[in-house]
Amino acid sequence: MKKLLIILHDLSAGGAEKMMARLAGALVDAGNDVTLLMLTGGGVNAAHLDPRVKKVELRSTRSSRAVPALARFLRANRFDAQLAALTHVNVVAIAAAVLSGTLSRLHVSERNAFSHDKHVNPDFMVRVAYLVAPLLYRLIPNPVICVSRGVAQDLVDSTIARRQDVTIADNPVLDNDFREKNPGLPSHRWLQEKSSAVIVAVGRLAPQKGFDTLITAFAALSDRSVRLIIFGEGALRNRLLNQARTMGVADRVDLPGYTHDPLAEVAAADCFVLSSRFEGSPNALVEALSTGTPVVATRCPHGPQDILIGGLVAPLVAVDDPVALTHAIALQLSTPRDLQRHSRLDAAARFMNASAVQTYLTAMLGSPSS
Template identity: 80%
Template sequence: MKRLLIILQDLGGGGAEKMMVRLAGALTDAGNDVTLLMLTDTGVNSACIDPRVKRVELHSARSSRAVPALARFLRQNRFDALLAALTHVNVVAIAAATLSGTLARLHVSERNAFSHDKHVNPALAVRTAYLLAPLLYRLIPNPVICVSRGVAQDLVDTTITRAQDVTIADNPVLDNDFRDKAPGRPNHRWLLKKTTPVIVAVGRLARQKGFDVLIDAFARLADPDVRLIIFGEGALRTELFEQAVALGVADRFDLPGYTSDPLAEVAAADCFVLSSRFEGSPNALVEAMSTGTPVVSTHCPYGPQEILDNGAIAPLVAVDDPDALAQAITVELTLPRDANRQARIDAAARFISARAAKTYLDALAGLSS
């Protein structure tokens, strides 16, 4: 049994936090003693933590101020391996591990397209972290764990990070027995009593997710009865709703907020759409595929191309092209719902928790052996 520590900012509703919670459970299933440490506070994903996983909260006002407290914790508690997630947390963890003499056991991970993600948050501390991270990645003893080949290559191509400074491990998106589980009951009224085709998307209401393009594409569909639901929270809620009003589709469009069971909603839909401008390895796309529901995705950097086998599993369309997106959605709504269903499910199976746990244990200095 190995003692493992996963370091996060908090347990908010983001994909990285969700995946680290799932990874903690999968690593525990593999026979390890796992602790989740939050630099600041808890969050919505705390409800999903495996009861066998230990929890520590440092209650720092900001991640950047957590270095002393984290260094003390690392000195007082010996772990066989440490894993940090997200760029600004990685920088904090590197500083604390250096101060505590535990740098040799630290592994950091990149969850998104670095060259794109660095422009998202304008906060000075975050921008500073993105400036420092590539230099630190060259100096630390263990390679950066990336969630896809695209994320790894982007880090190498756009920073001073070298090929030997990166490695790859898949996200633990799905339960090991996902094929045997029937989907839950959807909560949305349009999916509970479906009278017309329904398109579903899931994600933060942020520019990265391209929901403005999806709404534009939705308005261009020839069928006036199709409905669109986007599950998620974020700063663009009002802007997206106003766009739907301006395009005359507000009566067929809904922003119901965060859903605790996206698989149930997607499984009942007629099509799932990933409209992102960039990603790392889109978990929502994998989850949608696992239900067998038809999917359409943008050919965004990075992840969809790998997950969808260059478009062999499901359509890939250009980023920021509402016409192409509308055409692809129309085709999927026209085809029999079960067309290529098994191929979607089989492709999603790569991301089961047990397999992901092994790839992470291998990345954590060969701890799976």
């Protein structure tokens, strides 16, 4: 049994936070003693954390001020391996590991396309972290764990990081028995009592997710009975609702907010759409595949091309191309639902907990059984 630590900002509704919570549970399943530490604390995903995972909250007012407290914790609690996630947390973890003498055991991870993600958060300290991180990645003893080949290549191409400074581990998105599990019941009224086809998308209401393009593509569908539900919270809510009103589809578009069971909603839908402008390894796409529901995705950097095997599993369209997106959605809605269902399930299987956790154990400990 190895003693492992995961370091996060908090357990908010983001994809990285959800995956780290899942990874913590999967590492426990693999026979390890796991602690998940939050620099601040709280978040909706805290409720889903495996009770066997030890939870620590430093309650710092912001991540950058957590270095002294984290250094004290690392010095007092020796772990076989430490894993940090997200760029600004990585920088804090590196500083604390240096102060505590545990740098050799620290592993950091990048969850998104670095060249795109560095422009998203305007916070000054986060911007500083993105400037400093590539230099630190050259200096730390262990390679940066990236969630896809595309994220790893982007980090090498867009920063001073070298090929030997990166490695890859898959996200633990799905339960090992996902094929045998029946989905829960959807909460949305359009999915509970379907009178027409329903398209579903899931993600933060942010420019990265391309929901403006999705609404434009949706408005161009010839079938005026089709409905669109976008589950998620974010700053663009009013803008997207105004766009739907302007395009005359407000009565067929709904933004109901965060959903606690996206699999249930997607499983009941007729098509899932990933309209992102960039990703790391889109967990929502994997979850959608696991339900067997037909999907459409943009060929965004990075992840969808790898997950969908270059378009063999499901259609891939260019980023910000609403015409192509309309055609792809219409094609999926007019195709028998079960066509290529097994291909979608097989593509999702790579991201089962048991498979993905071994890639992390290899990256952190040298071999899955170390």
